[in-house]
Amino acid sequence: xxxxxxxxxxxxxxxxxxxxxxxxxxxxxxxxxxxxxxxxxxxxxxxxxxxxxxxxxxxxxxxxxxxxxxxxxxxxxxxxxxxxxxxxxxxxxxxxxxxxxxxxxxxxxxxxxxxxxxxxxxxxxxxxxxxxxxxxxxxxxxxxxxxxxxxxxxxxxxxxxxxxxxxxxxxxxxxxxxxxxxxxxxxxxxxxxxxxxxxxxxxxxxxxxxxxxxxxxxxxxxxxxxxxxxxxxxxxx
Numbered sequence: 166x167x168x169x170x171x172x173x174x175x176x177x178x179x180x181x182x183x184x185x186x187x188x189x190x191x192x193x194x195x196x197x198x199x200x201x202x203x204x205x206x207x208x209x210x211x212x213x214x215x216x217x218x219x220x221x222x223x224x225x226x227x228x229x230x231x232x233x234x235x236x237x238x239x240x241x242x243x244x245x246x247x248x249x250x251x252x253x254x255x256x257x258x259x260x261x262x263x264x265x266x267x268x269x270x271x272x273x274x275x276x277x278x279x280x281x282x283x284x285x286x287x288x289x290x291x292x293x294x295x296x297x298x299x300x301x302x303x304x305x306x307x308x309x310x311x312x313x314x315x316x317x318x319x320x321x322x323x324x325x326x327x328x329x330x331x332x333x334x335x336x337x338x339x340x341x342x343x344x345x346x347x348x349x350x351x352x353x354x355x356x357x358x359x360x361x362x363x364x365x366x367x368x369x370x371x372x373x374x375x376x377x378x379x380x381x382x383x384x385x386x387x388x389x390x391x392x393x394x395x396x397x398x399x400x401x402x
Contacts, residue, residue, distance in 0.1 A: 191288060191301030197225045198307050206347065229280055229304075246276060266339070267322050274315045281308040293398040294391045302387050306354075309383065313376045314350035318343050320369055327366035354380040 201222055253269045288301035320327050321342055330345055349362040353376045364370045 188287070188295055188297035188301065191284065191297045191304060194225070194229045194284070195300040195304040195307075197229075198304055201225060202307065202311075202351075206344075226276065226280060229284070263322060263339075267319065270315055270319050270322075274312065274319065277308060277312045277315065281305050281312065284308070289387075289390050289394070291394065291397070294395040299391065302391070306383060306387075309376075309379060310351045310354045311347075313354065313372065314343075314347040316372060317346040317350060317369065320366070320372070321346060324366055324368070327364070327369045329363040329365050331361045350376065353377055356380055 205221055249272075253265075253272065256265060256269075284301050284305045288298045288305065317328070322339075328346070328349070330342075345362060352359060352362075353373055356377050364373045
């Protein structure tokens with residue numbers, strides 16, 4: 166009897182009921198991403214608010230990484246990586262050199278891929294399908310759009326003229342270019358394709374095709390996986 170109580174106590178101490186230890190955090194992450202994409206990011210294009218979206222987005226990513234990284238050692242490594250990225254973001258704001266911008270965006274791209282993988286692992290792991298897991302999968306879908314926008318921006322910095330954008334002012338300013346490619350990524354992911362931005366370089370065209378295919382296959386595969394998880398959960402019970 167005492168042994169059972171000790172085991173029960175140890176379990177309570179090992180798995181505290183905190184936000185980052187539950188699937189509710191996936192919903193919180195989705196809400197944060199929606200606020201960033203539809204409110205904070207456009208706000209950053211207005212005068213003195215420009216540094217704000219990048220800083221808040223870094224905080225969102227740090228929170229998301231700590232949320233989904235359940236292993237303590239891995240969580241520490243992710244937090245250290247996020248802290249480095251956060252410092253480099255401030256360096257970029259103070260010294261907006263193209264090399265610094267390229268390095269920071271490359272690190273950010275790697276971290277976004279890692280974070281998306283962690284979110285998908287948590288959202289699609291074995292167990293009953295909950296609304297929070299569905300929200301986490303949607304958050305991963307939005308992160309895919311952001312990942313591709315960063316990749317496009319890196320290529321645009323590396324290969325000038327890789328994109329054909331209506332209006333010369335969009336391609337002359339780096340911040341405006343990043344905003345245009347952010348928009349282009351989500352238009353491509355959802356296969357809307359307005360045609361105001363076109364891929365010119367072969368590497369970019371390959372990435373555009375890949376993103377369009379992912380935009381079509383991801384929801385279908387996601388639904389199939391969530392349905393199979395729900396069926397497996399009901400069969401076990």
